[in-house]
Amino acid sequence: MNGDEITTAAERELGELTRDLATTSLAMARRFRAGATLWCVSPTWPHHARHVAVEFVHPVIVGKPALSALIGPAEEPIAGLRASMTRGDLVLAIGDGHDVVTADLMRRAHAWGVETIWIGAGPRPPAGAADHVLWLDDAPGTAAVDGRFILLYHLLWELTHVCLEHRGRLREPAPVCEGEVCITCSDDGQLAEVVSVRDGEAQVRTAEGPRIVDITLVDRAATNDLVLVHAGSAIARVSDEVPA
Amino acid sequence: MRFVDEFRDPAAARRLVRTIDSLVDEDRRYQFMEVCGGHTHTIYRHGIEQLLPDQIELVHGPGCPVCVIPMGRVDDAIHVAEHEGLIFTSFGDMMRVPGSEGDNLLAAKARGADVRMVYSPLDALQVALDEPDREVVFFAVGFETTAPSTAVTLLKAQALGVRNFSVFCNHVTIVPPLRAILESPDLRLDGFIGPGHVSTVIGNRPYRFVPRDYGKPLVTAGFEPLDVLQSIEMLLRQLREGRCEVENQYTRIVRDEGNPQALAILARVFSLRPHFEWRGMGFISQSALQIGEDFATFDAERRYEVPGVRVADPKSCQCGEVLKGVIKPWECKVFGTACTPETPIGTCMVSSEGACAAYYNFGRLRHAAVPDDVTALPVA
Numbered sequence: 001m002n003g004d005e006i007t008t009a010a011e012r013e014l015g016e017l018t019r020d021l022a023t024t025s026l027a028m029a030r031r032f033r034a035g036a037t038l039w040c041v042s043p044t045w046p047h048h049a050r051h052v053a054v055e056f057v058h059p060v061i062v063g064k065p066a067l068s069a070l071i072g073p074a075e076e077p078i079a080g081l082r083a084s085m086t087r088g089d090l091v092l093a094i095g096d097g098h099d100v101v102t103a104d105l106m107r108r109a110h111a112w113g114v115e116t117i118w119i120g121a122g123p124r125p126p127a128g129a130a131d132h133v134l135w136l137d138d139a140p141g142t143a144a145v146d147g148r149f150i151l152l153y154h155l156l157w158e159l160t161h162v163c164l165e166h167r168g169r170l171r172e173p174a175p176v177c178e179g180e181v182c183i184t185c186s187d188d189g190q191l192a193e194v195v196s197v198r199d200g201e202a203q204v205r206t207a208e209g210p211r212i213v214d215i216t217l218v219d220r221a222a223t224n225d226l227v228l229v230h231a232g233s234a235i236a237r238v239s240d241e242v243p244a
Numbered sequence: 245m246r247f248v249d250e251f252r253d254p255a256a257a258r259r260l261v262r263t264i265d266s267l268v269d270e271d272r273r274y275q276f277m278e279v280c281g282g283h284t285h286t287i288y289r290h291g292i293e294q295l296l297p298d299q300i301e302l303v304h305g306p307g308c309p310v311c312v313i314p315m316g317r318v319d320d321a322i323h324v325a326e327h328e329g330l331i332f333t334s335f336g337d338m339m340r341v342p343g344s345e346g347d348n349l350l351a352a353k354a355r356g357a358d359v360r361m362v363y364s365p366l367d368a369l370q371v372a373l374d375e376p377d378r379e380v381v382f383f384a385v386g387f388e389t390t391a392p393s394t395a396v397t398l399l400k401a402q403a404l405g406v407r408n409f410s411v412f413c414n415h416v417t418i419v420p421p422l423r424a425i426l427e428s429p430d431l432r433l434d435g436f437i438g439p440g441h442v443s444t445v446i447g448n449r450p451y452r453f454v455p456r457d458y459g460k461p462l463v464t465a466g467f468e469p470l471d472v473l474q475s476i477e478m479l480l481r482q483l484r485e486g487r488c489e490v491e492n493q494y495t496r497i498v499r500d501e502g503n504p505q506a507l508a509i510l511a512r513v514f515s516l517r518p519h520f521e522w523r524g525m526g527f528i529s530q531s532a533l534q535i536g537e538d539f540a541t542f543d544a545e546r547r548y549e550v551p552g553v554r555v556a557d558p559k560s561c562q563c564g565e566v567l568k569g570v571i572k573p574w575e576c577k578v579f580g581t582a583c584t585p586e587t588p589i590g591t592c593m594v595s596s597e598g599a600c601a602a603y604y605n606f607g608r609l610r611h612a613a614v615p616d617d618v619t620a621l622p623v624a
Contacts, residue, residue: 016255016258017255019254020254020255023254124256127253127256127257127259127260127470127474128252128253128256128468128470128471129253130252130253131252131253132253132254133253133255133256135255189282189389189440189441189467214366214393214396216396216399216505216509217392217396217503217505217506217509218503218505219505228441228444228497230389230390230392230393230441231335231363231364231365231386231389231390231393231394232363232364232365232366232367232393233364233366233392233393233396235389235392235393235441235444235445235503235506236444236445236497236498236503238496238497239495239496239497
């Protein structure tokens, strides 16, 4: 491989990352406009989580609004965030692609109706592990200390403010189906997290809000299990194995 | 790659598209059928066909539970719904499915029938519990994803001793129509994207006949755009490597053995019908469920007189050809003119999972906007 090829490859990666940053910023701006709180966590590098939250919450640029951002708990972040986050919030995690706590948080957040952002470096997490994956393709330890993570989330913060200035772009796309006739609302699989179990039924949390579902068909469903719901019944348990 | 930005993890989607490009043999064409209506919906909504190389064509299969219901069964449902004092409950989409003469459940409701939309058969049972002096019927449709919920509902109804509840059962199964498609003499398919959620119940084993007897690969897939792209990549890889197997892309939920508990409850409550008519596909043996003898008192077909008249599909409607993948939605003679989501002639235009409605809502303008020769675009 010659120098030109290396340059081309680097440009291609940066180009895609730029695009992902823009997409993520717009998504974050939309959520902030709708009242979201950003929760920041990093089991491996908690100082980065604190830094991101501070960036978003303080109005360092004159005239820009402070955005609601909080630091998630460093210990048992999933349990803490489960209790704190509400539908429509954002969670941003910084961790390498093998971080099983972050991976588990990202998939559960889907059932909580929370949009997920995963910043990291090194081997990528499995495809679709988060809604937005902002990734540097080199050693994670290096990116954590050489300022590139900081650059990445500073850009994210600035671009989110840019997006917030374009109100026309902040409108959420129209829902796919409206009105009372839509089978995808009734026969569409919903990811749900079990909140409590009682007499063959479970109170669950879904992206559309809480509901009661039947759990007769799922063996030994317990609190915090992820299940797939169809037509009011849980028909399968989502694998406990977190992809890594 | 405009639409990839709207996907979950767009970077991963771009990588997958590049891999798919690299796996395609430029000198051949590939036809993959997505069996499930949920996949059809994902494909159109996210513009997946536009991301794929020209050599790959996606054919939309018979997996929309609304689209395959024949007109005669809709007429039967309307007949039951119009019984004096009866409450008829149904999933939303079935309300607009036309029977013969264009009649539907919404029209019956306008004429005075008490037709109510529910999200689950359990909701219908709750209506029966709340109104013990009235008869309540649930219009059960769907594949093995919704059938377990109906079965659970009947078990509950029996345990509670409910007497004013019954089910008009139209549940169908996915394997017999798949076999019927594979038996088609003009079959040109190269592989199948298998239904994800049906497979959570029945598992992957029932599909083994597809590669074994018909030499076609099948990949069970989830419903995110990334899942569909990954399943196409897996199919291409099989073809490239000369393999032909059932593979599972949706490992986060689907097990080879399915859900044994759900299968046991299905076997307890239902039995197979000898024959069932599928819209556009005719009668297919053992392709639908009926309520078993132990639950006969909950069978609306035994409780009420249903006409059971077979109604031929309108001559202008080509839902059958669309469901078999012989033609694309826009190739139907009445697509987008006489048949639209507001005034559907065929069932494929009713459900948002139906190929015609999905294409009408998400694909028709795109299809018109990407001619081979861009200079041929009409001036607005």
